[in-house]
Amino acid sequence: MAFDFELPIIELEEKVEELKKYATKNKIDLSKEITFLEKKIDVKRTEIYSNLTPWQQVEIARFIERPTTLEYIDAIFDDFTEFFGDRYYGDDKAIVGGIASFNGQPVTVIGHQRGMSTKENIERNFGMPHPEGYRKALRLMKQAEKFNRPIICFIDTKGAYPGKEAEERGQSEAIAKNLVDMAGLSVPIISIVIGEGGSGGALALGVCDKLYMLENSTYSVISPEGAASILFKDGSLKEIAAESLKITGQDLYDLEIADGLIKEPLGGAHHDKPFVFNETKAIIEQGLKELAKIKKEDLVDARFDKYMKIGDFVE
Amino acid sequence: MVIDLFYKLNRKRTKLDKKGIDTGDKPIMTKCPSCKKMLYTKELEKSVYVCPNCDYHFPVTSQERMKVLFDEGTEIRLFDTITSRNPLDFPNYMSKLEKDKEIADLNEAVRVGHGKIDGVDVVIATMDTRIRMGSMGSAVGEILARAFNYATEKKLPVIVFTASGGARMQEGILSLMQMAKVSVAIERHSNAGLLYIAYMTHPTTGGVSASFASVGDINLAEKGALIGFAGRRVIEETIREKLPDDFQTAEFLLEHGQLDRVVNRKEMRITLSNILKLHCNGVKVDGV
Numbered sequence: 001m002a003f004d005f006e007l008p009i010i011e012l013e014e015k016v017e018e019l020k021k022y023a024t025k026n027k028i029d030l031s032k033e034i035t036f037l038e039k040k041i042d043v044k045r046t047e048i049y050s051n052l053t054p055w056q057q058v059e060i061a062r063f064i065e066r067p068t069t070l071e072y073i074d075a076i077f078d079d080f081t082e083f084f085g086d087r088y089y090g091d092d093k094a095i096v097g098g099i100a101s102f103n104g105q106p107v108t109v110i111g112h113q114r115g116m117s118t119k120e121n122i123e124r125n126f127g128m129p130h131p132e133g134y135r136k137a138l139r140l141m142k143q144a145e146k147f148n149r150p151i152i153c154f155i156d157t158k159g160a161y162p163g164k165e166a167e168e169r170g171q172s173e174a175i176a177k178n179l180v181d182m183a184g185l186s187v188p189i190i191s192i193v194i195g196e197g198g199s200g201g202a203l204a205l206g207v208c209d210k211l212y213m214l215e216n217s218t219y220s221v222i223s224p225e226g227a228a229s230i231l232f233k234d235g236s237l238k239e240i241a242a243e244s245l246k247i248t249g250q251d252l253y254d255l256e257i258a259d260g261l262i263k264e265p266l267g268g269a270h271h272d273k274p275f276v277f278n279e280t281k282a283i284i285e286q287g288l289k290e291l292a293k294i295k296k297e298d299l300v301d302a303r304f305d306k307y308m309k310i311g312d313f314v315e
Numbered sequence: 316m317v318i319d320l321f322y323k324l325n326r327k328r329t330k331l332d333k334k335g336i337d338t339g340d341k342p343i344m345t346k347c348p349s350c351k352k353m354l355y356t357k358e359l360e361k362s363v364y365v366c367p368n369c370d371y372h373f374p375v376t377s378q379e380r381m382k383v384l385f386d387e388g389t390e391i392r393l394f395d396t397i398t399s400r401n402p403l404d405f406p407n408y409m410s411k412l413e414k415d416k417e418i419a420d421l422n423e424a425v426r427v428g429h430g431k432i433d434g435v436d437v438v439i440a441t442m443d444t445r446i447r448m449g450s451m452g453s454a455v456g457e458i459l460a461r462a463f464n465y466a467t468e469k470k471l472p473v474i475v476f477t478a479s480g481g482a483r484m485q486e487g488i489l490s491l492m493q494m495a496k497v498s499v500a501i502e503r504h505s506n507a508g509l510l511y512i513a514y515m516t517h518p519t520t521g522g523v524s525a526s527f528a529s530v531g532d533i534n535l536a537e538k539g540a541l542i543g544f545a546g547r548r549v550i551e552e553t554i555r556e557k558l559p560d561d562f563q564t565a566e567f568l569l570e571h572g573q574l575d576r577v578v579n580r581k582e583m584r585i586t587l588s589n590i591l592k593l594h595c596n597g598v599k600v601d602g603v
Contacts (some may be wrong), residue, residue, distance in 0.1 A: 257487060
């Protein structure tokens, strides 16, 4: 599978393959030509991947092969024990969570979970939670607070599910309650956007002390498609909307919303998952170390100050 | 999408002269769009724009609502100079906002005052849909957060009348973060043992519904108000079925256990006054 913007690379790669086949078949030496083309591929790759447009980053952020929450948990944490259910209605498979060990320290880890295949995506509702997902997350966070465990959240959702039953069961209230209750938790919270951070459905796992983003992840108040159709009255202007909305990791870092960026290999996290897991682990270590310096009783005040500063207005 | 919900309020209630210039005079009669009955404008004002014939709730401005809430002469306006910038240089945002501000005679989509209701001190914030559909950007977030912080400091209850299409998309991620910003202010206010009444009015949707509108100690909603997270069209397209007519109305939410009460606007003041009095006694005996 490839993105449209990768086509020039793929064309070159196909040419190399053809040359190689031709050389073997006719027993002639084409190694010079092949090396030349391979160098050209490298140049092209760097050129394309270093200049990704915001829309191209959206495509990478949504890519089905991009690592998901459970893969991060598996790679970074030990002894993960998953817990299910919100205790009121059901278990939402679009959000996973439980307890684990991070470098020997007990933590609570929660995240949106997309499917890694179409079948699994259907089971997990494409990572779009219902109210019970948010209520499960909050239940696990309160549990973390009781046992004084830091909370690590992975954000990866198009948004909260816009469905009839979601509304009936109080989608708004579930998200809203998470925001207020997370504001008051007395344990450190680190949130990491690993894929798409879609609006309130993402923020419901994102009221935190440290927000980190993968370079090619996005975090936005509305999808570029939605913004294009509402603000520009033309859904096809999604690329312009993606740019105007300022949604990439770098944008959020520049706007001082993200506290740090996690490096990705050229072309996106799916090209080298172990690398990304290592980088992510390192930033969590660093974040927990910094937050450990804040006294427990000052943590909520520090979070309050962090959010009070956000906004751009005149008086 | 939600634009059609707002047009009535944007229409001027005052008369135009033959050249189409606004005279500032209110017409003697107003027609109820629901039962089509001609009503005396003065009488309509007295009933806070509720049709005496069919109970239809006309849209009201933040000024009209605040006027009937506070005891006369007790209101101190707060944070009314705060207004939005254009942090992302979003095309046409400022010109549209300026036009709205002129029509609404407000600097932002929320108006805050500290005053008394039947002698009880209270901070009231009222959102106004005439400014960018009542959407929440940095300025609205700042005003609301300050309103809660002010109330926390002065140990006052807060009432927020919500009316909003959601987050202000033109401010991108900064508008989304205002949901968190207001929430941390609410948490501190709540933690101080103070009362917050969320009063949802037509329409309360998106990011506003999914933050401060839904987390009052008491959640009230105005009769007939549209309240919901996602838009009807989006839901219908997602689930590929037609939604019932009363979907996402205040009455629908009440039925589904999401609200404490649905209130007729004619009883708005007395309802709030009663709730405030019952809480204010609690504060008075505290420490006795």
